[in-house]
Amino acid sequence: MxxxxxxxxxxxxxxxxxxxxxxxxxxxxxxxxxxxxxxxxxxxxxxxxxxxxxxxxxxxxxxxxxxxxxxxxxxxxxxxxxxxxxxxxxxxxxxxxxxxxxxxxxxxxxxxxxxxxxxxxxxxxxxxxxxxxxxxxxxxxxxxxxxxxxxxxxxxxxxxxxxxxxxxxxxxxxxxxxxxxxxxxxxxxxxxxxxxxxxxxxxxxxxxxxxxxxxxxxxxxxxxxxxxxxxxxxxxxxxxxxxxxxxxxxxxxxxxxxxxxxxxxxxxxGGNAPFLVFADADLDRAIEGAMVAKMRNGGEACTAANRFYVEAGIAEEFGARLTRAMGALSTGPGSDSAVKVGPLVNEATRTKVADLVGAALAGGATLQLGGKTPEGSGYFYPPTVLTDVAADAEILRTEIFGPVAPITTFTSEDEAVALANNTEYGLVSYVYTGDLARGLRVSERIEAGMVGLNRGLVSDPAAPFGGVKExxxxxxxxxxxxxxxxxxxxxxxxx
Structure with a gap:
């Protein structure tokens, strides 16, 4: 067709x-x-x-x-x-x-x-x-x-x-x-x-x-x-x-x-959810969780993973896998059952997303996927993956509300927690690790009302949903x- x-x-x-x-x-x-x-x-x-x-x-x-x-x-x-x-x-x-x-x-x-x-x-x-x-x-x-x-x-x-x-x-x-x-x-x-x-x-x-x-x-x-x-x-x-x-x-x-x-x-x-991936994480599960946390509703969610912090030793592999997974998503009008990513809600939202990506690239980020506003009708924006994103980039400080995954790295647990908490927001965070003790320890240290531990979805009618800080x-x-x-x-x- x-x-x-x-x-x-x-x-x-x-x-x-x-x-x-x-x-x-x-x-x-x-x-x-x-x-x-x-x-x-x-x-x-x-x-x-x-x-x-x-x-x-x-x-x-x-x-x-x-x-x-x-x-x-x-x-x-x-x-x-x-x-x-x-x-x-x-x-x-x-x-x-x-x-x-x-x-x-x-x-x-x-x-x-x-x-x-x-x-x-x-x-x-x-x-x-x-x-x-x-x-x-x-x-x-x-x-x-x-x-x-x-x-x-x-x-x-x-x-x-x-x-x-x-x-x-x-x-x-x-x-x-x-x-x-x-x-x-x-x-x-x-x-x-x-x-x-x-x-x-x-x-x-x-x-x-x-x-x-x-x-x-x-x-x-x-x-x-x-x-x-x-x-x-x-x-x-x-x-x-x-x-x-x-x-x-x-x-x-x-x-x-x-x-x-x-x-x-x-x-x-608002939210600015960090997605932490430690080197001992099951990468298959981490990618699966990342796709849920990032791409539910095309990224237009307050719970969407907004900042990907990946331990340096596995960052390249994680980025490559996430790029493949995001690249496999079809974009188009949402009524088509084969489509996985529909349009953003309006032109202002798409412009904001495009501007954040443009600023990140100007600041030294590397474009792995997407990043270009398509021509034609509707408010579409492609699934996008950025690596080597600067720690002070605006895209890491702002709720993106779009299908964009910015990735940066950390080298220690303390650094990961500090990066996760470096925001005025505290709605939800995601932590992937093969060490349960570390996962629970980090979950306690992160300033958020909710934590997905080795899970990319936290919402449940039976659970208390809400955040801390702003x-x-x-x-x-x-x-x-x-x-x-x-x-x-x-x-x-x-x-």
Whole structure:
């Protein structure tokens, strides 16, 4: 099939994928246009062409979302945990049953390869299953006060109306990771999806309604006016929780806004993940893990391996193997099942990636693979491997968010740890070694909220996901992710 035919087929496939998806705001269970009638276009990253036109929520619409969430908050909080659990379980099953169509929708607006998109759908569904199971296990505590004067009872109650702000790189997973625990805890929500990928959020809300979710429990506000609508909602005293996934820069701004109203915050921010390979590592496993850690979602992930530090004695072999593995990946429109690397999400992201590669090459790095922006439509960038990257190169200090692997070397364990920690970020790190004691020792010394030890994938709905330093506050996933949507109430009683 020629490239022209591939893109023609892709265009038809994605058009069919978005045809039945809501494109209006979803407030109190109803679909409606923006209050001023305005809209914005959602583009296909593979072609740069318009996919759909979506309602562009206003400040008035944002406050209507808060009203809808607040109006149903008491009823949802009082809903039996088992009934909340059943809604989440039905949502899980619907997502699994419709995984293929949801995956095509994600590919259409995000650009990621279809296999990646389907993996995201199944991963997202697991959050609904996990929190369906946890919804009935929100436990309290009871004990005798140390002085014997009274009993200490602690109960956990829903924190209240929760504002959920999600990014474009995992439009289903980031929404599910916030919505599922919020609903399990008894909170009502407003979801503000990224303007690049609002269709998945709207489709998910429609699916949850089908699963039996009451109107107003999940409200969806697509909007290009992100700053204005989020600020307005954070200024409303009925909003008691903010859960944000995105850049550290935006996170700082939102924390300042939330600070003015003392709002409970969870922040999953930027990353700059180091990938450490010691000379005693199993190189086959290390390459396999590197491909997962680097190329999941085409590198557009906060957990993506961003800096490869390889012990000097094996660096040449590791670089050669990684180059072969990256070079074997096919690039093209993500709807083609044979494609492994789709386009980046937009032109700005591709320009950033290309500029980082160009600066690294100007600084003395050696290009082993890729490194050239292709001609033609869409926001494609090839899998790229750089070796001999200078330790102070900008590409090692910046979250790349693209299919680029920069490799540099180290000569000792202390140097490896120092290089890994030489960043303001601390989300996730990867360590490959054949020495378990060293692996655990290095894992403890690395400043990160998560470590993949001889594993290239750390994400799991049952595990606490989050970072340290400027990578965020709090944890999502696991029991901690549910407790983040609760407040502890202490009752002193003497019987």
């Amino acid at each position: 020629s490239d022209m035919d591939r893109f023609k087929t892709h265009t038809q496939i994605v058009a069919d994928a978005v045809a039945k998806v809501p494109t209006q705001l979803i407030i109190a269970g109803a679909q409606r246009p923006a209050s001023d009638g305005s809209t914005f276009d959602v583009l296909d990253p593979a072609t740069g062409l318009r996919l759909a036109t979506v309602a562009n929520g206003t400040v008035d619409d944002a406050l209507d979302c808060v009203e809808a969430a607040a109006a149903t908050a008491k009823a949802w909080a009082a809903t039996a945990p088992r009934k909340r659990s059943e809604v989440l379980q039905r949502t899980y099953q619907l997502m699994v049953d419709r995984a293929d169509e949801l995956a095509l929708l994600i590919t259409a607006e995000n650009g990621k390869a279809l296999a990646d998109a389907r993996g995201e759908v199944l991963y997202s569904a697991e959050f609904f299953r996990w929190y369906a199971e946890e919804a009935v296990r929100v436990r309290g505590e009871i004990q005798t006060a140390p002085g014997g004067t009274n009993k200490i009872i602690v109960i956990r109650q829903p924190v209240g109306v929760a504002l959920l702000v999600t990014p474009w790189n995992f439009p289903a997973a980031m929404a599910a990771r916030k919505i599922a625990p919020a609903l399990a805890a008894g909170c009502t929500t407003i979801l503000k999806p990224a303007s690049e990928t609002p269709l998945t959020a709207l489709a998910l809300a429609a699916l949850m309604e089908e699963a039996g979710l009451p109107a107003g429990v999940v409200n969806v506000l697509p909007s290009k006016r992100s700053s204005a609508v989020v600020s307005a909602m954070l200024s409303d005293p009925r909003v008691r929780k903010l859960s944000f996934t995105g850049s550290t820069e935006v996170g700082r701004t939102l924390l300042n806004l939330a600070n003015d109203h003392i709002i409970n915050c969870s922040m999953e921010l 990578s965020g506050l709090g944890r999502e996933g696991g029991v901690e992710g549910l407790l983040a949507f609760t407040e502890s109430k202490y009752i002193a009683v003497d019987w």
